[in-house]
Amino acid sequence: MHRSEINVDLGALRRNVRTLLRALDGSQLWAVVKADGYGHGAVDAAGAALGAGATALCVATIPEGLALRSEYRVERIVVLGPAGSNREIAQAREAGLELVIAHDEIPEGVRVHLKLDTGMARYGLAELPAPPAEVVGLMTHLATADADAEFARTQLERFTAATDEFRHLTRHAANSAATLRLPESHFDAVRCGGAIYGLSPFNTDPGEDGLEPVLSWQSYLAQVKQLSAGGSTGYGRRFVADEPTWIGIVPVGYGDGFSRDLTGTEVRVAGELRPIASYPWGRRSCYSATACCPRRTRGWRARSTTTSSAESRVDRCGRAVR
Numbered sequence: 038m039h040r041s042e043i044n045v046d047l048g049a050l051r052r053n054v055r056t057l058l059r060a061l062d063g064s065q066l067w068a069v070v071k072a073d074g075y076g077h078g079a080v081d082a083a084g085a086a087l088g089a090g091a092t093a094l095c096v097a098t099i100p101e102g103l104a105l106r107s108e109y110r111v112e113r114i115v116v117l118g119p120a121g122s123n124r125e126i127a128q129a130r131e132a133g134l135e136l137v138i139a140h141d142e143i144p145e146g147v148r149v150h151l152k153l154d155t156g157m158a159r160y161g162l163a164e165l166p167a168p169p170a171e172v173v174g175l176m177t178h179l180a181t182a183d184a185d186a187e188f189a190r191t192q193l194e195r196f197t198a199a200t201d202e203f204r205h206l207t208r209h210a211a212n213s214a215a216t217l218r219l220p221e222s223h224f225d226a227v228r229c230g231g232a233i234y235g236l237s238p239f240n241t242d243p244g245e246d247g248l249e250p251v252l253s254w255q256s257y258l259a260q261v262k263q264l265s266a267g268g269s270t271g272y273g274r275r276f277v278a279d280e281p282t283w284i285g286i287v288p289v290g291y292g293d294g295f296s297r298d299l300t301g302t303e304v305r306v307a308g309e310l311r312p313i314a315s316y317p318w319g320r321r322s323c324y325s326a327t328a329c330c331p332r333r334t335r336g337w338r339a340r341s342t343t344t345s346s347a348e349s350r351v352d353r354c355g356r357a358v359r
């Protein structure tokens with residue numbers, strides 16, 4: 038076994054897409070594969086999502102869209118972030134990408150989605166102008182679909198009121214949380230990111246919504262030892278055992294992306310979820326998270342696995358992706 042190994046299960050991604058499609062009543066599912074597919078690999082994630090029934094891809098930047106355009110014939114690749122330089126817009130036009138626009142200047146000869154700000158107060162138009170010919174879609178983005186359904190519904194009401202006379206255009210508003218909890222947000226298409234990777238938008242067990250984590254991270258126990266009551270492990274003695282406790286040394290750290298941001302994460306040791314007792318601490322300590330073991334796990338090859346929970350959204354270089 039490798040010391041530190043990330044596995045991306047594209048079968049799980051496909052199953053997640055199908056699960057989300059079952060929550061829809063005829064609306065399309067667009068797969069959000071920006072930021073290198075939330076760190077899972079955009080090309081592979083996009084291919085799996087399209088294969089499972091997604092009908093469009095969403096990215097953050099024009100270069101991300103161009104990279105996917107050379108891989109896939111899918112008709113619709115939507116660039117969610119602000120359009121780039123004139124040169125990039127020309128490339129987008131050439132490649133048939135669709136741009137999200139939130140200001141009066143609408144580039145010519147490129148398909149456009151107008152983004153209405155209904156409450157997120159980020160990139161978005163305060164008011165919807167009469168859509169010119171380039172406009173193929175109308176959209177908004179919800180601030181609280183995961184936590185405050187009432188505010189999300191207020192946003193949806195504003196969006197519906199502003200767009201109802203333009204029903205001939207593709208209307209879309211939902212992210213993963215709204216797709217799962219707010220059927221009134223589905224309109225013509227939903228834009229799902231986290232959920233297709235098996236991340237719960239609600240910070241709960243993804244299985245509650247029928248989702249499977251796509252990413253797993255495996256290492257092994259490099260050493261197993263027992264602390265006596267009062268014994269401690271790691272820098273600063275931050276973990277002190279109040280009873281005799283077996284601990285296992287997992288040989289991963291900052292260099293592998295296991296940073297303090299993962300505080301609260303559990304690892305699976307010999308099949309059981311176990312807390313992390315000590316984290317790699319301080320920049321010098323590149324290695325060694327320490328997990329409490331269920332017992333004296335035999336041998337030094339016991340596997341530990343972290344799954345892609347909301348707390349462990351790291352890409353392959355260990356950068357947080359959101």
Ligand SMILES: Cc1ncc(COP(=O)(O)O)c(C=O)c1O
Pocket residue numbers: 069117178211212213214228229230231232238
């Ligand atoms: C405009 C827009 N729509 C949809 C999404 C997908 O959100 P989620 O990952 O919560 O599904 C994002 C991601 O940030 C986004 O920026």
